[in-house]
């Protein structure tokens with residue numbers, strides 16, 4: 150492992166690097182290619198948002214400031230990185246910073262939070278943080294209200310030009326103590342070996358520190374030199390523990406006209422946005438399947454070669470965000486529909502989280518399968534794309550299945566979740582607790 154200061158750390162099979170994670174100060178990111186933990190803030194990107202004309206210049210100025218501050222250091226200094234999260238709403242401020250130090254490690258490293266866990270499989274936070282219990286769980290909006298919003302969206306498809314809208318809900322989980330984010334990240338990293346694992350400060354002010362963390366399967370954009378990649382996902386089915394049923398669901402998804410349409414809208418929009426930047430753009434003729442431990446998705450890997458290799462990954466993220474995978478189509482109408490029908494504040498959920506270096510090389514994943522921690526409260530987020538042919542019950546169940554990524558990490562079973570909250574499973578399996 151290497152840090153900015155040229156500090157060299159042992160590269161071993163297991164790493165306790167997450168012990169150094171400090172909420173409010175650290176940023177963690179792991180993709181298939183890169184993994185690092187940062188600490189401190191050298192320079193914060195001043196308040197700006199994706200609608201600002203000067204967004205890129207503001208980031209560049211921050212890099213220049215950081216270079217100046219780092220110029221006193223020794224020759225082994227690595228180039229600075231800008232890291233952080235961008236919210237769903239393009240008019241809201243981004244939360245980006247250039248950290249004081251960056252420790253890189255091999256993405257294959259098995260992460261743990263102490264030496265004992267390093268040698269044992271970390272099965273769930275319920276086992277690692279002994280004796281913690283949930284004080285409450287509640288879906289906001291509740292299942293019926295969510296289904297009603299889906300029905301209202303379906304009416305709009307018939308009456309307006311709206312083709313697709315993504316509607317989300319949250320699952321609030323109260324804990325009887327503060328859970329360490331480091332352990333949750335370790336668990337997510339172990340059980341989602343192919344996902345983008347992230348943890349970022351999402352505080353809006355110093356008084357209420359918040360941390361956003363998750364395991365996203367979706368890549369908004371990555372850029373290395375002239376090469377760009379985007380891996381949009383749209384069209385989903387929950388995994389099954391029965392192998393036969395699991396295969397059936399995957400095959401049904403690949404053939405589903407509704408899901409293929411939902412997927413095609415996303416691909417078309419991303420290709421339209423990337424085309425002017427690229428001299429070559431390649432994509433397969435049809436979507437393939439991508440699986441996470443909890444979900445199947447329709448997936449398309451888009452690869453391009455930039456006309457100008459200096460185009461920054463952040464400029465591309467700015468151009469693409471929000472894609473119809475998390476917003477809808479047409480974008481403006483979908484955004485208005487979300488603000489009218491969704492009844493939650495998305496914040497950084499369905500934004501983008503990642504990093505970029507001074508040359509613009511970087512990775513920005515879509516901020517999904519995540520939760521935000523504020524003291525003893527965890528807020529889990531999940532959304533589903535609604536198109537003509539969507540059924541309110543199934544969309545509610547899809548959001549429930551998407552909560553599974555985080556529930557698994559927490560060691561909360563579906564049945565526990567159903568007992569305590571309106572999770573949106575079929576009413577026959579629901580046991581309400583007074």
Ligand SMILES: C=C(O[C@@H]1C=C(C(=O)O)C=C[C@H]1O)C(=O)O
Pocket residue numbers: 315367382383384385446474475499517518530531532533534535551
């Ligand atoms: C909004 C979410 O996921 C998005 C919606 C999907 C869908 O509707 O099929 C699939 C992947 C994501 O682009 C989420 O996971 O919360």
